[in-house]
Amino acid sequence: MRQRPIELLPKAHLHLHFTGSMRHGTLVELAQERGVHLPHALVEEWPPRLRATDERGWFRFQRLYDIARSVLQRPEDVYRLVREAAEDEVAAGAQWLEIQVDPSGYATRFDGLTSTLELVLDCVRAAERDTGLGIGVVVAANRTRHPLDAKTLARLAAKYVDHGVVGFGLSNDERRGRAREFEGAFRIARRAGLLSVPHGGELGGPRSVRECLDELEANRVGHGVRAIEDPYLVERIATQEVTLEVxxxxxxxxxVVRDVAEVPLRRLFDRGAPIALGSDDPLLFGPRLAEQYHIARESFGFTDSELAELARMSVRGSAMPESRRKRMLGDIDSWLADPIE
Structure with a gap:
C-alpha cells in the first residue's frame, strides 16, 4: 500500500535538547579538533547502549552527555551545532523547532549565563536566516541543582521573552528533584508569558505528571508517558489540552519500556491526549524526528490521517506565532489532501 512521505509532512519539533541535537559526525570531528577523548561508547559502539532506570545507568547516560557537551568550546562550535540541527529538522519536514538549553552547562566557557544565552540566540537567528526554519528557545533548569538556581534561570529567560525565548523547562532525573520544589521559578517564567514545559512521567510515575500540572501549571509535559498508569490523569490531560512530548x-x-512497541503512544492518542512526537537526544539515541513518525506508522499502525493529526497537535502545542500556526495547519491539510501517487 502506497503511503504519503513522512518527510514532507509539515510538523513542529517540541522536544529536542541542545547538546543532544548534535550530529554524531560533528561530535567526533570536534573532539579530534579540541583534543577531547571520546569513550568507546560514543565512537565504535554508537549509539551507546543505555539503561537509565537505575542510578548507575542514569549516571552513565549523564556522563556521556557531559563528555559530548565538552567538545563545544568556541562560539563557532555552537553556531555549527545550531545550523546543523536546523538543517536536520528541515530535512525531517519540520517548519518549527523549540530547542531546550540549560545555559548553566556552558556558562564557564562563554563568560556567564547571560552571554551564553545571547550566543545561543544569535546562533538561532543565523540558523533561521540560513534554513527558513522557525526556532524558539526553551531555557531549562536542572532538577539536580538548587531551586534558587532555577529562579536565576527563570529571571534570565524572562528578560529575553521578546528575543527568541519561548518557554521554561525542568530536566534531568525527576527522581532527584520534585516538581513542587521549583514552583517559584516557574511562577516567574509564567508571569513573563513563557510556556511551562517541565519533564515528568518518564522515570517517575503519574505523581510526577500530576505535580507538573498542579504545581507548575504545565502547558506541556516532557515525555509524560507514565500518565497512562492513571486513567483519570489521562482524562485530565486530554480535557486540559496539555501536550505530552512523547x-x-x-x-x-x-x-522506560523494554521495546519501542511498548511505548503507550497509541493508547494515549486514542484516549484524546495531545501528543507532540520528539527525538529528545538523537546524539545518544540515534533516530531523529522523522523516524519517530515512522515508528508511529510502522509500530502502532497510525494512518496518514492520524499522522496528520499528530502533526497538528505538535503545531497547536507550540509557542509559534499565530500566523505561522495557521499556515502550518493549512500545509498539513494540503499534505493529507494530496493524492497518493
Whole structure:
C-alpha cells in the first residue's frame, strides 16, 4: 500500500535538547579538533547502549552527555551545532523547532549565563536566516541543582521573552528533584508569558505528571508517558489540552519500556491526549524526528490521517506565532489532501 512521505509532512519539533541535537559526525570531528577523548561508547559502539532506570545507568547516560557537551568550546562550535540541527529538522519536514538549553552547562566557557544565552540566540537567528526554519528557545533548569538556581534561570529567560525565548523547562532525573520544589521559578517564567514545559512521567510515575500540572501549571509535559498508569490523569490531560512530548526512541533506549512497541503512544492518542512526537537526544539515541513518525506508522499502525493529526497537535502545542500556526495547519491539510501517487 502506497503511503504519503513522512518527510514532507509539515510538523513542529517540541522536544529536542541542545547538546543532544548534535550530529554524531560533528561530535567526533570536534573532539579530534579540541583534543577531547571520546569513550568507546560514543565512537565504535554508537549509539551507546543505555539503561537509565537505575542510578548507575542514569549516571552513565549523564556522563556521556557531559563528555559530548565538552567538545563545544568556541562560539563557532555552537553556531555549527545550531545550523546543523536546523538543517536536520528541515530535512525531517519540520517548519518549527523549540530547542531546550540549560545555559548553566556552558556558562564557564562563554563568560556567564547571560552571554551564553545571547550566543545561543544569535546562533538561532543565523540558523533561521540560513534554513527558513522557525526556532524558539526553551531555557531549562536542572532538577539536580538548587531551586534558587532555577529562579536565576527563570529571571534570565524572562528578560529575553521578546528575543527568541519561548518557554521554561525542568530536566534531568525527576527522581532527584520534585516538581513542587521549583514552583517559584516557574511562577516567574509564567508571569513573563513563557510556556511551562517541565519533564515528568518518564522515570517517575503519574505523581510526577500530576505535580507538573498542579504545581507548575504545565502547558506541556516532557515525555509524560507514565500518565497512562492513571486513567483519570489521562482524562485530565486530554480535557486540559496539555501536550505530552512523547519520544519513543528515547523511552526505549533509556529502559522506560523494554521495546519501542511498548511505548503507550497509541493508547494515549486514542484516549484524546495531545501528543507532540520528539527525538529528545538523537546524539545518544540515534533516530531523529522523522523516524519517530515512522515508528508511529510502522509500530502502532497510525494512518496518514492520524499522522496528520499528530502533526497538528505538535503545531497547536507550540509557542509559534499565530500566523505561522495557521499556515502550518493549512500545509498539513494540503499534505493529507494530496493524492497518493
Amino acid at each position: 519520544c519513543p526512541s528515547s523511552n526505549a533506549s533509556l529502559g
